[in-house]
Amino acid sequence: MKNNNIVYPFTGIIGQEQMKKALILNVINPLLGGVLIRGEKGTAKSTAVRALADLLPTRSQVEGCAFGCDPREPANMCSDCLSKYESNGTFVEMFGRMKVVDLPVSATEDRVVGTLDIEYAIKKGEKKFEPGILAQANRNILYVDEVNLLDDHIVDVLLDSAAMGVNTIEREGVSYSHPARFILVGTMNPEEGDLRPQLLDRFGMVVDVIGERDTARRIEVIRNRLEYENNKEMFSNKFIDDQQDLRERILKAKKLLPKVQFGDDMLEMAAKISIELDVDGHRADIAMIKTAMTIAAFKGLTAVSSADMQEAAELVLPHRMRRTPFEEGIFNFSKVEQIINEVGSARDDAI
Amino acid sequence: MTPFSQCESKEKSGPVPLLKDRPKNVSKAAPPRSYRFPFVAVIGQEKVKKALLLNLVNPKIGGVLLAGEKGTAKSTLVRSLNQVANEMKVVELPLNATEDRVIGSIDIEKTVAGGKRSFESGILKKADGNILYIDEVNLLSEHIVNSILEVAASGVNRVEREGISCEHDSKFVLIGTMNPEEGFLRSQFLDRFGIYVEVGGSKNLAERKEVIRRRLAFESGPAEFAGKWETEAAELRNQVLDAQKKLPLVKISESILKLTADIVNEACCAGNRAELVMIETARALAACDGRQNINIADIKEAAEYALPHRKREKPEEPESREDEQEPSQEENDDQNQEPDDEQPDDQEDGGAEEPENQQQEQPPETEADPPAESDDDESPEPEEQEPDLSEIMDQIDAIGRTFIVRNLNIKAIDRKKRKGDGKRIKTKTDAKKGQYIKSMIPQHKINDLAFDATLRAAAPFQSVREKNGLAVSIRSEDIREKLREKRTGSTIVFVVDASGSMGAKKRMETVKGAVVSLLTDAYQKRDRVGLISFRKKEAEVLLNITRSVDMAQKCLRDLPTGGKTPLAAGLLKGYEVIKNEQRKNEDLLPILVLVSDGRTNAALMDGDPFSEAKEIGQRISAAGIQTIVVDTEVDFIKLGLAKELAACMNARYYRIEDLAADVLADAVRDLSNASSF
Known part of the structure; x- marks a missing residue:
């Protein structure tokens, strides 16, 4: 086939x-x-x-480089490309997905x-x-x-x-x-x-x-799968437009991302959540802000909102709540919400 | 250089595709250094920064361990140390390093092309005069640790392998x-790190915010960010240089020496390294401060760095070993063995025959139970024991105190090759990891070439073979493969007594704490675990054999106590579970851990429950399953039943209070040096 x-x-x-x-x-x-x-x-x-x-x-990469280095990003180049970059050599650029x-x-x-x-x-x-x-x-x-x-x-x-x-x-x-x-x-x-x-x-x-619990949706899942198995090409053709839309949204968000700003209150939220929930190290804070920025970009916005922070916290925190190899962290999401609301409303007051 | 001319100092160059085609200077600038997060931009962590800088100022401190x-x-911080170091550079030892790259090895290129055996130096050569950095140092494989220990002690790397014999200096700051x-690290390795700092995240809101801000700024433009901090970095570089110059001028007075010795003595540190490190650290501190004399504050601060990982609990029994300067492995292990041979408690003999005396406090459900069931007794201080109702019903105890488990000295008994990747036991392995023991003629497709042996095999035929321009002609029949040895995780089945007797006096809490400690140990050694409990009439498999130590812990937490003590059933179940598992995987290295006081009052058939248990114990021992008995008996009068059972099963015997490692980090002690099992 x-x-x-x-x-x-x-x-x-x-x-x-x-x-x-x-x-x-x-x-x-x-x-x-x-x-x-x-x-x-x-x-x-x-x-x-x-x-x-x-x-x-697709993105630009150095042709012939085994690591697909980005010709514009010296910070992450392999030693070959870097020495070429620093001696002002020119790269043969190619585009790869x-x-x-x-x-x-x-x-x-x-x-x-x-x-x-x-x-x-x-x-x-x-x-x-x-x-x-x-x-x-x-x-x-x-x-x-x-x-x-x-x-x-x-x-x-x-x-x-x-x-x-x-x-x-x-x-x-x-x-x-x-x-x-x-x-x-x-x-x-x-x-x-x-x-x-x-x-x-x-x-x-x-x-x-978790598996879909709703019967109607379960049926839909099965139907889609069967249809796909039956004729993959026809099935995926049905989604060509959707796929293209999503691809474009992703590209747009990628472009928007460097412009996304976050307020000091967002930083405060992230830091406060991490302190109150007693997570290890600083990775959670950083991940939370970065994720929230990306969420904002995906929504087509240039400012991080409390809602973005909440979405980010849901993704970023659950696995960072354990202190020892066994101790189970109780992920208390209401606490997170509470902090977000507190800090969020403090900002509103200030305005 | 060394008198041995074979050791050529050769700058390692990066490859892709051909190593020799590359200009030598390129490779030195390995990963883009200037684009690293700046050392000076890291917020807080003052103690860590200081520890690192002190080592730059005075390499004699001997490195630092950051935990x-x-x-x-x-x-x-460590990786960015290059930015503030003036001469030393950071040489990294990645976890994937093979022994030949660490120590140095035969130079394949030269040997094949030139026909002459030559030496290619490894990381230890690169590290000479520099900083040797090991990230995740507690995950480093044992044989690499051993080679580093040796070199760190002597400052010289002696190579005797693959037909090469040479040596070169290798003095480095170990980070x-x-x-x-x-x-954790075993104590010998721990001791090699001059100073120790514990690292934690900041709890300060403003600091945390700044951490995020800087990190994001760095990520969006590493070069610009680093540029902004360059002046500050340069300033720090100068400070280090300054302090380096002042260091030789710092004098050490007699009273400071005395103070140091007193402090170290007080902390019960093993060996003399603690004093030396403290003095060197204090010197560096004084030099940083521009002083020529060491003051008391310096010594105190130095103690904070030098002692935490060397401090020991006050020894209980006077161990008057002359002067444990280098606590050698054998010696430590000897100490380890002691409790097995003799139980210091003298009560066991007298107590064994009189279970009757102990009936004073009867768990209420024991009407039908024989006396052995009860266990509480005249304890030295009369404590109020309400025989509360909870003992009638099942109760669930919390998990008690946990601790670092001592080395249990488990050894592989057969010579079969095992595939696996735990850390507990050394066994022969086919996978391409572990220590190269010897070479063999390959049976399948070769993927782990023993180059020395291959060359040796090819040597005799060189004069008669076609060489195609190469110095050595190698044919497929010459090829030899490496035989390696590494550790295999074991499969540990815990058989835990959860009968009513364990519910009394929070004893189950202690037991759960101990089992969790054993589980943690199992996790760190990558063992697989199973959990069986026995109580009431039967034994129950709470958890079949799994890698998920996490699940075992959950099961244990919810484990209720109450009812009779069917010890024999518990042992039998453990035996069955192991046998079943062995059917699936014959390479299995099974260990059965019985946690019980040995008292039993429920038999499988009609017979004496205890002799039944002994019988099954013998069967387990005969099946080649290693066993450990953890005696939970804490009563004043000891029956010693568990000990009797242990003897019968050929088991290692520990009292529950003996499980904790006596010295801080001895949990992960070298098993290879352990005396016979």
Whole structure:
């Protein structure tokens, strides 16, 4: 069948608004830190992530660069491109679409970080670095299905590069480092075991999905799926306009994002929420503001509102509430609302 | 350089695609340094900053360990240290590092092309005279830790591997960052870090707001942001330089030495490193202040940095080992073993025969129960014990105090290769991780080449082979693969006594605390766990074997106590669960942990419940399952039943109060050096 490669259209997914929102926000602003989608089997988690590929924007990259460096962003270039940039060399620019790069659970460490090309070394007597999955993932989405089943040492190396946006390799006679800034998207079924808190914290946001409970919508889900299986091309054609609309909205939001402003009261909200809820470190505050800015941009607005903050808090906070590996944080959302209202109304008074 | 000419100092260059094609100077500017978050722009964290700067001023302090929650700019600060350091640079040791890159190894390129074996230096060479930084240092694999420890102690890296023999200087300032949630460091490693700082987030609203503001400003324009802070960075650089110059002038008076020794003594620190570090830190503090004499405030401040990770609880028994200068592993482990051999409590013998005496406080539901069920007794101080109603019904105790668990010395018993990635046990492994032990002829597709062995295998045929312009001709029959060893997580099944007797006197609270501690330990060592409780008439599998330690903890929290004590049923269930799991995975390394006082009053069949339990215990032992018995008996008069059972099962025996690690971070102690199981 020729239409085998057609993925289920993103806009054809029924319900799961929170998950879809989280994914779109990450596409708009790759600095949000990715998303972890938790939920039972058969809740369109993987479908949604794979469907995202069709919505991803094209962007400029250096031709021939294994890491797809942005010719205008020296801060995140690989050493090759950077030296060229600094010596005022010119880049051959090309446009490529952002990709979803899969990290299979069975991947070995050398495949993930990259390693020495042994065959080449022996046959030619020269060392060659064989880039791994993290190299491919630079400036793309790194997708880990069943992320909770990932081998521990892979999680460790993943954490390392997710944190710094740089993959440093010191193995098998290879010593190298290259940019590895990716949007980490993970899906997992909590029944299979949980995720290490350290990795959990690396995800900018967490979304819990549950199956659709409403009978009418369930039927719709089934109908859509059957229709898709039956004739993928015809089914996805139905959504061509929707997909195009969404793509344009994302592009618009991307352009708008640098113009989005936030007031001092928004900062205060974020900081206050984190203090009152006693979250670890400062990542939550920063993520909250960035997410709220992206939400505003997606709405086509240039100022962050309390409502945006609330939406952001819902995405950013739930997984950061635990203090020890086991202690369960009670996520008290009414508290968050209360703080947002307090700070929000204080501002209104001031005006 | 060293007298061994083989050690060539060679600047490592970055690859893609061909390493040798690249100009050497490019690679040095590795990741774009100037675009890092500026050191001086980090808000708060004054103590961390100071600790790092002190090390720049005086490298003799010996580095710093930063421990703290996630997202507190730990790594950001260390990685940006280059901006304020004048000569030293930060050399990073990533977690993915293989041993050959750390220590240095045979240079494949040169060896193949030139036919001459030559040495390619590793990270330890790069780190010489610099800062060696390990992020997530508590996750670093054991064999890498060992090599670093050795070098950190001697300042020299001696390489004896893959047919290479050479040595070079490697003196570095060791900086590590870690999140204690993921486990702690063993004390020997801990001691290598001169000073220690605990990092936390700011609780100040204004500060937090500024943190967000700066971070966002940085992200939207890293170069501009860094530029804004350049003057401040330059100023700090000069201050460091200044202090470096003043350092040699700082004098140490006799009284300061005495004060230092007193403070260290008071803190019960092991070894003399604490004093040395304190003095060096105080010197740096004085130099930073532009003074030539160390004052008391300096020493006090230095103590805050140098002692927290070395401080120990006051030793209870006088351990008069001469002078534990380098607490060697063996010695520590010896101490570890002591409680197993002999139970210091002398009560057990006398108490064993007289369960009758203990009936004083009967849990109300025991009408039908034999005496062994009860457990509370004449405790030294008469405390009011209302035999309250709650004991009739099931009660759910809170989780009591938790602690760091001592090393339980579990060892792999067979020589099978196991695939897995826990940290508890070393076993042979096929996966391409772990320590290279020896080479072998590959059986499948090769992916982990043992280059030295391959070369050796090819050597004899060189004179007769076609070489195609290469110095060495290697054929597929020469290829050798590395055989590696690493740790495998074990599968631990907890069998917990939840009978009525455990409900008394908050005992279950203590037990739950202990089991949670064991679970935390299991989490850190990446073990898989299962949970079985026995009470009333039967044993119940609360949680089948899972990686989710979290779920185990939840089950435990909700675990009620009450009813009889069917010990034998509990053991049998544990045995069955393990057997079942072994059917699925024969590489399993099972451990059964029995948490009980050994008293039982419900048999599986009609027989003596305790001998029945012993019988099953023997069966478990015969099946090669390792067992640990945690004795919960806390009564004044000890029956020693659990100990008897432990002997019968060939189990390791711990009293519940012995589980806690005696010295602060001994939980994760090197198992490889443990004495035999």
